[in-house]
Amino acid sequence: MDNRGNDASDKAYLKVKNVTKNFGTFTALKDISLEVFEGEFVCFLGPSGCGKTTLLRAIAGLDIQSAGSVSQGGKDISNLPASERDFGIVFQSYALFPNLSVADNVGYGLVNMRSNKADIRKRVDELLSLVGLNDQGDKYPAQLSGGQQQRVALARALAMSPGLLLLDEPLSALDAKVRVHLRHEMKELQRRLGVTTIMVTHDQEEALTMADRIVVMKDGVIEQVGTPEEIYRHPATPFVAEFVGTMNFLKASKGEGGQVLLGGHALSLSDREKEKLNGKDILACVRPEDIAVRNVDQATDNSFEATVKELEFLGSFCRASLNYGDGESQIAADFSINLVRDKGIEEGGTIRVALPENRIHIFSQG
Amino acid sequence: MTDQTLQTRATASAIKPKLSRDDWVMRAFILGIGLWLVVTLLLPLYSMLSKSAQNKDGAFVGLANYIEYFSTPALFHSINNSFFIAIVSTIITISLASVFAFILSRSMIPFKGVFKGIALLPLLAPSLLPGISFVYLFGRQGVLKDWIGDYSIYGPIGIVMGEVFYTFPHALMILIAAFSIADARLYEATVVLRTSRIRTFFTVTLPGIKYGLISAIFVVFTLVITDFGIPKVIGGQYNVLATDIYKQVIGQQNFEMGAVVSVVLLIPAILAFAVDRFVQRKQVAMLTARAVPYEPKPHALLDKIFFVYCCVIGLAIIGIIGMAGYASFVTFWPYNLELSLNNYDFDVMDGGGWSSFYNSLKMAAYTAIFGTVIIFTGAYMVEKAKGFKFMRGIIQFLCMIPMAVPGMVLGLAYIFFFNHPDNPLGIIYGTMPILVIVTIAHFYTVSHLTAMTALKQMDPEFETVSASLKVPFFRTFLKVTVPVCMPAILDISIYLFVNAMTTVSAVIFLYSTDTSLASIAALNMDDAGDVAPAAAMCMVIVATSAGVRVLHALLTRGMARKTQAWRKR
Numbered sequence: 001m002d003n004r005g006n007d008a009s010d011k012a013y014l015k016v017k018n019v020t021k022n023f024g025t026f027t028a029l030k031d032i033s034l035e036v037f038e039g040e041f042v043c044f045l046g047p048s049g050c051g052k053t054t055l056l057r058a059i060a061g062l063d064i065q066s067a068g069s070v071s072q073g074g075k076d077i078s079n080l081p082a083s084e085r086d087f088g089i090v091f092q093s094y095a096l097f098p099n100l101s102v103a104d105n106v107g108y109g110l111v112n113m114r115s116n117k118a119d120i121r122k123r124v125d126e127l128l129s130l131v132g133l134n135d136q137g138d139k140y141p142a143q144l145s146g147g148q149q150q151r152v153a154l155a156r157a158l159a160m161s162p163g164l165l166l167l168d169e170p171l172s173a174l175d176a177k178v179r180v181h182l183r184h185e186m187k188e189l190q191r192r193l194g195v196t197t198i199m200v201t202h203d204q205e206e207a208l209t210m211a212d213r214i215v216v217m218k219d220g221v222i223e224q225v226g227t228p229e230e231i232y233r234h235p236a237t238p239f240v241a242e243f244v245g246t247m248n249f250l251k252a253s254k255g256e257g258g259q260v261l262l263g264g265h266a267l268s269l270s271d272r273e274k275e276k277l278n279g280k281d282i283l284a285c286v287r288p289e290d291i292a293v294r295n296v297d298q299a300t301d302n303s304f305e306a307t308v309k310e311l312e313f314l315g316s317f318c319r320a321s322l323n324y325g326d327g328e329s330q331i332a333a334d335f336s337i338n339l340v341r342d343k344g345i346e347e348g349g350t351i352r353v354a355l356p357e358n359r360i361h362i363f364s365q366g
Numbered sequence: 367m368t369d370q371t372l373q374t375r376a377t378a379s380a381i382k383p384k385l386s387r388d389d390w391v392m393r394a395f396i397l398g399i400g401l402w403l404v405v406t407l408l409l410p411l412y413s414m415l416s417k418s419a420q421n422k423d424g425a426f427v428g429l430a431n432y433i434e435y436f437s438t439p440a441l442f443h444s445i446n447n448s449f450f451i452a453i454v455s456t457i458i459t460i461s462l463a464s465v466f467a468f469i470l471s472r473s474m475i476p477f478k479g480v481f482k483g484i485a486l487l488p489l490l491a492p493s494l495l496p497g498i499s500f501v502y503l504f505g506r507q508g509v510l511k512d513w514i515g516d517y518s519i520y521g522p523i524g525i526v527m528g529e530v531f532y533t534f535p536h537a538l539m540i541l542i543a544a545f546s547i548a549d550a551r552l553y554e555a556t557v558v559l560r561t562s563r564i565r566t567f568f569t570v571t572l573p574g575i576k577y578g579l580i581s582a583i584f585v586v587f588t589l590v591i592t593d594f595g596i597p598k599v600i601g602g603q604y605n606v607l608a609t610d611i612y613k614q615v616i617g618q619q620n621f622e623m624g625a626v627v628s629v630v631l632l633i634p635a636i637l638a639f640a641v642d643r644f645v646q647r648k649q650v651a652m653l654t655a656r657a658v659p660y661e662p663k664p665h666a667l668l669d670k671i672f673f674v675y676c677c678v679i680g681l682a683i684i685g686i687i688g689m690a691g692y693a694s695f696v697t698f699w700p701y702n703l704e705l706s707l708n709n710y711d712f713d714v715m716d717g718g719g720w721s722s723f724y725n726s727l728k729m730a731a732y733t734a735i736f737g738t739v740i741i742f743t744g745a746y747m748v749e750k751a752k753g754f755k756f757m758r759g760i761i762q763f764l765c766m767i768p769m770a771v772p773g774m775v776l777g778l779a780y781i782f783f784f785n786h787p788d789n790p791l792g793i794i795y796g797t798m799p800i801l802v803i804v805t806i807a808h809f810y811t812v813s814h815l816t817a818m819t820a821l822k823q824m825d826p827e828f829e830t831v832s833a834s835l836k837v838p839f840f841r842t843f844l845k846v847t848v849p850v851c852m853p854a855i856l857d858i859s860i861y862l863f864v865n866a867m868t869t870v871s872a873v874i875f876l877y878s879t880d881t882s883l884a885s886i887a888a889l890n891m892d893d894a895g896d897v898a899p900a901a902a903m904c905m906v907i908v909a910t911s912a913g914v915r916v917l918h919a920l921l922t923r924g925m926a927r928k929t930q931a932w933r934k935r
């Protein structure tokens with residue numbers, strides 16, 4: 001799945017190999033292996049409790065793994081304490097020191113490097129302007145908004161120019177609007193600085209918009225690693241398909257010549273999906289927004305008639321619930337408002353829809 | 367990919383984390399604190415236990431001392447007496463304090479703050495003060511001696527009355543806390559359902575404070591059964607366990623029997639403590655699940671009755687302290703009622719004079735300073751260190767022990783341990799340091815719990831962030847943890863100071879002529895029949911404690927103003 005191929009693996013900046021973490025009898029991470037490249041923005045994505053934070057803390061040396069190795073910049077750091085590793089970190093709570101001013105928070109680590117006062121001051125100003133808080137240095141954290149606090153934490157984490165930036169749900173304490181705004185800002189900043197970054201999140205939208213690569217996790221194992229596009233277009237498992245975006249899971253069976261039978265309709269598949277038709281229980285999956293209606297007629301491949309059972313208005317688009325085949329099977333489809341108007345789609349009506357060949361995913365079991 | 371995974375799995379063995387310098391330093395501190403607790407608490411208690419199984423020559427005699435104890439009626443009758451006093455005092459204190467706490471938290475009477483302040487006044491006084499005061503009120507020449515008819519104040523009546531005065535604020539604080547966690551929505555429900563006030567009280571109020579009530583009962587019981595000052599001053603011929611220890615050790619020089627009585631006294635104290643800890647854990651669970659706070663509503667008639675009740679209790683407390691205060695200024699009770707400062711001329715009396723007061727001040731200051739540093743640092747290390755679980759668990763346990771050990775018992779244990787000829791630490795015996803150390807040990811638990819509560823409210827990631835910035839933890843401790851926890855640190859130091867000023871039981875066996883303390887001087891003057899000077903000394907202690915409290919309040923307020931920029935309100 002690695003989009004850079006194996007030849008690049010020697011250049012990986014961070015290598016996690018066969019990492020397992022036990023809390024007593026509970027195994028929070030099971031044999032995790034992963035590579036992160038220099039300058040890359042990687043997101044750990046998964047439901048709450050799947051082990052994202054545990055993996056991040058193992059990489060940081062805060063809760064060292066029970067087994068397995070971690071190396072950074074070609075150096076084995078598996079058993080080093082956090083203070084001997086090279087990273088900056090931002091927590092969900094930000095952990096800003098409440099009794100220190102913003103400038104003192106940002107310069108907290110610099111003071112220890114015995115740089116002189118003027119140098120520290122300069123560097124702090126530089127960092128504050130980097131995150132867009134130029135004139136806020138004298139305030140205390142409690143006097144800032146949540147978004148500003150988050151940026152202070154980010155500036156503090158970047159102060160020592162770490163080789164690795166670790167972010168644990170850095171945006172989840174903010175309200176939706178600020179969150180969307182900061183997403184872009186942070187991504188932009190990361191690109192500008194070129195700092196290798198790992199961010200933990202349970203928000204798929206955040207991962208899709210910010211990451212160069214996404215690591216999808218579930219119950220302590222990696223389900224899939226890939227670019228946002230890959231994860232979205234070619235989910236490796238039903239879990240990924242369901243967790244990232246919306247997906248129709250449709251009961252199907254194997255047809256002739258690499259086709260799949262869906263409610264009596266034989267649908268053709270892309271070559272990579274054909275190979276997956278090898279089990280008893282077959283699920284054909286398609287995203288609601290991939291269901292085509294425009295320019296679909298009798299001659300269109302993979303098309304069939306469906307009745308509109310329900311039409312739900314969701315603002316910028318409508319979600320239709322369609323009955324097909326024997327009339328029992330249902331499929332959700334997203335139609336733009338335009339399309340609904342142009343095609344005169346309404347509840348109870350019949351339309352012809354197509355499931356494009358390259359948008360059907362097959363999962364089979366047994 | 368699969369091949370590579372298989373290959374590397376063979377080499378992936380268990381990781382042994384390397385410890386950072388911070389980890390080493392923290393562990394060293396934890397070991398230090400552990401050692402401190404072992405030396406100042408565990409070893410002395412062990413010496414006492416072993417002493418109770420030895421004869422005068424130090425030979426092991428098994429349970430012989432215990433058999434002697436239980437076959438001497440004059441001795442084991444004190445068990446009955448102690449329990450009788452403790453149970454009666456507990457019932458009275460809890461009844462009075464529950465109503466008082468209920469009124470303060472659930473009614474709309476005026477001057478609540480004043481009433482609460484008055485109710486907490488007994489905390490500032492040594493426990494012998496009420497004893498002395500009752501002598502003046504109800505003694506042979508007492509101003510109100512008709513009130514108790516033919517009964518004598520010297521004995522169970524006096525002791526119980528004194529204990530109620532002394533334990534009232536302790537019970538009150540626990541009960542107010544219990545009442546204040548009530549959920550208003552439950553009360554709204556009773557109004558909607560038109561439940562009567564009486565029924566509401568029994569179905570909602572009482573279950574709500576259940577744990578606080580149980581906790582208060584056991585705290586009061588322990589305080590009473592281990593108290594020494596009141597039975598000493600006003601007990602007359604009525605013996606209780608705590609005075610027996612004193613008589614055996616000081617009167618008869620029978621240290622072994624003193625150790626036996628101590629063990630006997632230790633048992634109910636430990637049991638009560640265990641129940642209290644168990645119950646408090648439940649109360650905490652209730653606290654975190656709390657919801658909408660209750661807002662009291664006015665009620666014309668009830669509020670009048672409540673107000674009168676609070677006035678009666680408030681006047682009683684002020685009366686008791688005031689009586690001792692008045693008596694301390696009376697030239698020669700009851701023959702010459704002219705006011706003078708004669709009784710404050712401590713230097714002409716036995717007991718240590720004014721220098722004992724200066725010793726007390728010094729002792730309290732040292733206890734406050736060193737105690738706060740040791741206890742807060744210890745709590746920090748135990749709370750924030752990583753790994754080392756076993757040691758941290760042991761220390762947490764050791765920190766809880768002092769709560770269950772009566773002061774007399776701890777003091778006696780110190781004699782056995784520090785006065786042992788083979789103990790190199792014996793050089794501190796009879797000096798100021800041993801008084802400071804025993805006082806810190808005696809009041810360790812509450813201080814430790816206060817520190818832990820404050821530390822648990824700190825973001826656990828402060829240390830993590832420091833590590834990632836390569837800043838050693840102690841810099842973060844000094845620059846962030848200590849300033850942010852300053853209110854709790856001040857609370858601990860004031861608690862230690864006031865208790866060091868007023869304590870008698872822990873230090874009674876350990877002072878020397880050079881290190882006599884104010885509370886002990888009061889006790890000795892009372893013993894020698896100089897009751898008025900004893901009252902005067904008690905008043906000096908009360909005034910000092912009160913002064914320090916006021917200073918603390920001003921300091922806290924000043925600090926709040928200074929730090930309100932960064933403190934979220």
Ligand SMILES: Nc1ncnc2c1ncn2[C@@H]1O[C@H](COP(=O)(O)OP(=O)(O)O)[C@@H](O)[C@H]1O
Pocket residue numbers: 023026028046047048049050051052053054055
């Ligand atoms: N210190 C710990 N002790 C025991 N279990 C833990 C500890 N930390 C995390 N876990 C468990 O490990 C699992 C993964 O936790 P975490 O990595 O925090 O999940 P998330 O993906 O939400 O960040 C959870 O089931 C959690 O309960």
Ligand SMILES: [Mg+2]
Pocket residue numbers: 052053054169200
């Ligand atoms: Mg997490």
